[in-house]
Amino acid sequence: MSPSSPTEVAGRLANRFDEDNLPYAIGGALALGVWGVPRMTSDVEDIAVFAGEGELDRVFEAVERAGAMVDRNEARRAVTRAGFFVAHLGRTRLDVFMAHHPWHAEMQKRRVSLATPEGRARWFLSAEDTALAKLIYARPKDIEDLQRLFTVQAGRLDLEYLRHWLPLIVPAGDTRLVLFDDLVRRSRL
Numbered sequence: 001m002s003p004s005s006p007t008e009v010a011g012r013l014a015n016r017f018d019e020d021n022l023p024y025a026i027g028g029a030l031a032l033g034v035w036g037v038p039r040m041t042s043d044v045e046d047i048a049v050f051a052g053e054g055e056l057d058r059v060f061e062a063v064e065r066a067g068a069m070v071d072r073n074e075a076r077r078a079v080t081r082a083g084f085f086v087a088h089l090g091r092t093r094l095d096v097f098m099a100h101h102p103w104h105a106e107m108q109k110r111r112v113s114l115a116t117p118e119g120r121a122r123w124f125l126s127a128e129d130t131a132l133a134k135l136i137y138a139r140p141k142d143i144e145d146l147q148r149l150f151t152v153q154a155g156r157l158d159l160e161y162l163r164h165w166l167p168l169i170v171p172a173g174d175t176r177l178v179l180f181d182d183l184v185r186r187s188r189l
Contacts, residue, residue, distance in 0.1 A: 006030060006041050007116075009066075009092045013047060014122050016062040023050040025111040027125040027133055028095075032145055034114055035127040036152040039145060046133060048125065050099045050108040053079065059096065063087050068094055103132070103165050110161075127153050128161050135166060138176050146179075150187040159184060 010026050017024040025031075027046030029039045049059050056079060060070050068089040075085035084097040099108070110126040125133065131149055134142040150157065162180065170176045 006092055009068075009089050009094065010047065011116065011118075011120065011122065012066045012089070013063065013068075013094070014120075016066045017049065020058060020062045022055070022059060022062055023108055023111075023123070024048060025050075025107065025123045025125045025129075027097075027130055029145075031125045031130045032149060034124050035130060035149060037145060037148045045093070045095050046097065046125075047094065048097045048099065048104065048107060050104060053098065053100075056098070059098070063094070063096060101169070103169060106161075106165070127156070128158050131157065132162060132165055132169075135162075135176050135180055136169060138179060143179065146183055147186070150183045154187040157187075 007030060010030055014024065014026065025048045027048060029041035029045065031046070032039055051059055056076065060072055060075065063070055066089065068087040070085070070087045075087070078085040079098050083100045084095055087094040087096060099105070107125065107129045110129060111123045112126055113121045113123055116122055124130075127149065131146060134146050134149070166177060166180055
């Protein structure tokens with residue numbers, strides 16, 4: 001039987017990654033929830049796997065053993081083009097990101113192991129890396145998530161970490177740098 005919720009899908013993926021010693025971290029709406037900003041979601045929009053392209057087949061195998069469907073040829077092209085691939089487990093879309101940027105090495109070091117209500121340990125992106133991922137995409141829903149995250153985590157976010165990495169990822173003068181400054185200013189009001 002297919003898992004019915006994104007939380008169950010993420011748990012199934014995490015189990016397979018743990019079995020295969022593939023380091024990972026859950027991000028997106030599920031990570032927002034652990035940092036105090038719950039939001040409904042119908043997908044698993046951000047699972048980071050800290051493995052090189054040479055381990056892509058191992059990642060595909062783990063995702064498939066979790067019950068998801070992967071078009072391996074398209075997934076390879078997507079990883080080369082955009083750094084992530086899409087899989088589907090039932091009706092749930094999975095966005096699986098492969099480590100490809102120096103920031104990802106820091107992200108792996110900063111991930112946090114948290115117990116689920118069932119008592120299973122799961123790796124989640126830190127609050128800062130969750131914020132940084134949201135800043136990179138800066139879609140309307142990401143901006144709403146960021147406003148809530150900066151409010152809930154005010155005084156606890158490592159702003160220097162964000163100030164270090166954001167300019168290394170987005171170009172100078174980018175509106176996301178202005179967005180970050182605005183989020184910091186508003187969270188201090």
